[in-house]
Amino acid sequence: MTSNTPQPVTFKPSGPLSGKISVPGDKSISHRALILSTLAIGKSRITGLLEGEDVLATADALRAMGARIEKKDDVWTVHGVGVGGLIQPENALDMGNSGTSARLLMGLVASHGITTTFTGDASLSKRPMGRIIEPLSRMGADIQARETSDHKACMPLTVRGICPAIPLEYRLPVASAQVKSAILLAGLNTPGITRIIEPVLTRDHSETMLRGFGADIQVETDADDCRIISLTGEAELKPQKIKVPGDPSSAAFMVVAALIVPGSDIVIENVGINPTRTGLFDVLRDMGGDIRFAKKRTVGGEPVADIHVRHSALTGIDVPAKIAPSMIDEFPILFIAAAMASGQTITSGLHELRVKESDRLSQMAKGLELLGVKLTEKEDGLTIEGSGGKTLSGGKAKAMIETALDHRIAMSFAIAGLATKSGLAIDDITPTQTSFPGFENLLATLAS
Numbered sequence: 001m002t003s004n005t006p007q008p009v010t011f012k013p014s015g016p017l018s019g020k021i022s023v024p025g026d027k028s029i030s031h032r033a034l035i036l037s038t039l040a041i042g043k044s045r046i047t048g049l050l051e052g053e054d055v056l057a058t059a060d061a062l063r064a065m066g067a068r069i070e071k072k073d074d075v076w077t078v079h080g081v082g083v084g085g086l087i088q089p090e091n092a093l094d095m096g097n098s099g100t101s102a103r104l105l106m107g108l109v110a111s112h113g114i115t116t117t118f119t120g121d122a123s124l125s126k127r128p129m130g131r132i133i134e135p136l137s138r139m140g141a142d143i144q145a146r147e148t149s150d151h152k153a154c155m156p157l158t159v160r161g162i163c164p165a166i167p168l169e170y171r172l173p174v175a176s177a178q179v180k181s182a183i184l185l186a187g188l189n190t191p192g193i194t195r196i197i198e199p200v201l202t203r204d205h206s207e208t209m210l211r212g213f214g215a216d217i218q219v220e221t222d223a224d225d226c227r228i229i230s231l232t233g234e235a236e237l238k239p240q241k242i243k244v245p246g247d248p249s250s251a252a253f254m255v256v257a258a259l260i261v262p263g264s265d266i267v268i269e270n271v272g273i274n275p276t277r278t279g280l281f282d283v284l285r286d287m288g289g290d291i292r293f294a295k296k297r298t299v300g301g302e303p304v305a306d307i308h309v310r311h312s313a314l315t316g317i318d319v320p321a322k323i324a325p326s327m328i329d330e331f332p333i334l335f336i337a338a339a340m341a342s343g344q345t346i347t348s349g350l351h352e353l354r355v356k357e358s359d360r361l362s363q364m365a366k367g368l369e370l371l372g373v374k375l376t377e378k379e380d381g382l383t384i385e386g387s388g389g390k391t392l393s394g395g396k397a398k399a400m401i402e403t404a405l406d407h408r409i410a411m412s413f414a415i416a417g418l419a420t421k422s423g424l425a426i427d428d429i430t431p432t433q434t435s436f437p438g439f440e441n442l443l444a445t446l447a448s
């Protein structure tokens, strides 16, 4: 887990960025690769796994519930216990900073006859868990959570799973791949068909990977354009060889860095370009960004490409709210691009950003204001007046940016620092370890 000692770092103005890099493995796919391999009978092999703290928290939790997970050279091997084969962990499972670990694993244990306590860091302990507790309780799990003063169910919490659980038909009230995936994972060890109605498409890695592991899962679209996902329970999963592609959410920081630093020309190899994840690249292209996907191919059922990016003059746009789910983690870095664009960038429909690792609308607004950026913070978005390509330098630019245990806030302002007059200090770089180990070094290789 992230050390408790904050490490402040100053990011200095940069000359042109150049070179070919690759970013660490996709976080969402890495969590799912470990979880589904644990549920298969036999030995799965994973390459390209993200070795960030969030994914390592998932691996540790799965080990505590009986999986044997080992790493040799670049290959992770998971000896699965089979659907229904988890054992009760001896201690509470520490989910660190990771919402995905907490929510997916809650789903996993809900349909096993085991009792499991989940804990997390100060950030995760503030995030809403009611959205997971509600459907899993309907499946028969008993979940006791801490109640906050404003009556929200938060961690720490204890899931008393039930086997057999009751199959659920559930319409997702919030566009969340974590909620969808938690229910699907619970459904795997539940007799009958678990059905999810998804009015707004979210990342679909769980569906793709479940199919790849041999589960019986059907996806249809109804007359109202809702996806209906049906999973047959008591599944038998077969072990797989998985190649995890580079994470588009990590590539996003390097893409925006190249767009805003004059003279830059970079290539990021082997990045996942699943359309449920690439909204940021579409928005940046609409703003005038020169971003090309080269060598498109399919790896393990996921589309992958090399991304070629060149410095570009950006123009602000009105970002359609409906694109939000396909770039939900990328708004912090979009706001940095918007601050460097000419004209106004308007965003809306982003309530979910207030319940991520931090309140990302408020943290980004505070930091951008320190940099002298003019903006309006609304309940569901920011409207940002861009500098028209001029370097950022507010009167208070010497102040530290507060990262609030949020990796994406830290990395977004690190990139902003490259486009300042005299550098930008952020109060803690350690949260980058959760999703992007090696972030600082990789950025330095592009600048050298």
Ligand SMILES: O=C(O)C1=C[C@@H](OP(=O)(O)O)[C@@H](O)[C@H](O)C1
Binding pocket: 027, 028, 029, 100, 175, 176, 177, 178, 179, 181, 203, 328, 329, 352
């Ligand atoms: O399922 C996943 O892997 C994720 C889903 C998203 O969360 P929500 O489901 O809360 O939107 C995203 O923000 C998170 O980084 C990863």
Ligand SMILES: C=C(OP(=O)(O)O)C(=O)O
Binding pocket: 054, 097, 098, 099, 100, 101, 329, 356, 357, 408, 435
């Ligand atoms: C929201 C994120 O992750 P999680 O929900 O897994 O903490 C993120 O990576 O931006």
